[in-house]
Each structure stands twice: as structure tokens, then as C-alpha cells.
Amino acid sequence: MKILYNEYTLEYLDELINILYYKNYFSFEEFAHVYVETLMEEVRTTIHLKQKRKAPPYFNRYGKNLYYISCQKNKHTTWYFFFTYYPQSDIYFIQFITNNHVAGHLVE
Numbered sequence: 540m541k542i543l544y545n546e547y548t549l550e551y552l553d554e555l556i557n558i559l560y561y562k563n564y565f566s567f568e569e570f571a572h573v574y575v576e577t578l579m580e581e582v583r584t585t586i587h588l589k590q591k592r593k594a595p596p597y598f599n600r601y602g603k604n605l606y607y608i609s610c611q612k613n614k615h616t617t618w619y620f621f622f623t624y625y626p627q628s629d630i631y632f633i634q635f636i637t638n639n640h641v642a643g644h645l646v647e
Contacts, residue, residue, distance in 0.1 A: 540586075540587050540629045540630075540631070541628070541629065541630045541631070542582065542583055542586060542630075542631045542633065543630060543631070543632045543633065544632075544633045545632070545633065545634050547634075547635070548633050548634065548635060548636050551636055552575055552578075552579065552636070555571075555575055556568065556571045556572050556574075556575050557571075559571035559574060559575075574612070578610060578612065578618060581610050582608070582610060582620055582633070585608075585610075586608055586620070586622075586631050587631075589608040589609075590608075591606040591607065591608055591622075591624065592606060592607055592608070593605075593606055594606060594607050594621050595645060595646065597645050598621055598635065598645070601621055601634045601635035602621070602623050602632075602634040602635070603623070604623055605621045605622065605623060605634065605635075606621070606622060606623075606624060607619050607620060607621045607622070607646070608620050608622075609646075616638055616639060616640065617638060617639040617643070618636065618637075618638045619636065619637050619638065619639075619642065619646055620633055620635075620636055621633070621634055621635040621636070621637075622634060
């Protein structure tokens with residue numbers, strides 16, 4: 540199994556560290572960095588185990604034949620990872636990331 544991220548999602552994850560720190564979700568930038576790392580680790584270790592769901596049509600702008608999984612980090616925040624799965628090579632290509640605060644109403 541291999542997990543790949545498009546350039547946009549990698550940039551978003553890097554930017555997320557700054558957002559979490561500068562908006563005072565975390566007191567130290569290091570804690571924001573750890574949060575993003577653990578989020579990526581959860582995806583890496585569970586994407587093949589979680590039930591993937593077909594992405595709603597709204598998300599077609601980010602790729603064709605998208606699926607998504609959710610990762611609940613706490614009682615207030617759930618992250619959604621949208622990806623294309625290539626079973627012949629067992630590759631998950633993550634093309635978009637969002638959370639329930641931004642797009643929760645579009646997902647479920």
C-alpha cells in the first residue's frame with residue numbers, strides 16, 4: 540500500500556500548522572506540528588481499514604471517482620480525506636482535505 544498526496548494537499552497540511560498555531564488552537568507551534576503529523580499517521584495506518592465512502596458530487600472538482608474517509612480528532616473536529624484509489628497498484632492518492640467546520644454540511 541502506498542499513500543500519495545497531491546501538491547495542494549501537502550501545502551495545505553504545511554499551512555495548517557501555522558493556522559492552528561496563529562489562531563491559538565495550540566499554545567506552541569510544536570504542538571500544532573505534532574497534531575498534523577498524528578493526523579497524517581492516522582490516515583497512513585487506517586486508510587486501508589476504514590470504510591471508504593463515495594464522495595458527494597460537490598467534491599468532483601478535486602478529482603474523478605473520489606472516495607473519502609473521516610478521522611475524528613476530538614469531539615468537535617472531524618477531518619475528511621478525499622482520495623482516488625488505484626487497486627491494481629494499491630495506491631491511495633489524496634487530493635483534498637477538509638474538516639467538519641468547513642464542509643461538514645456537504646459530506647454527510
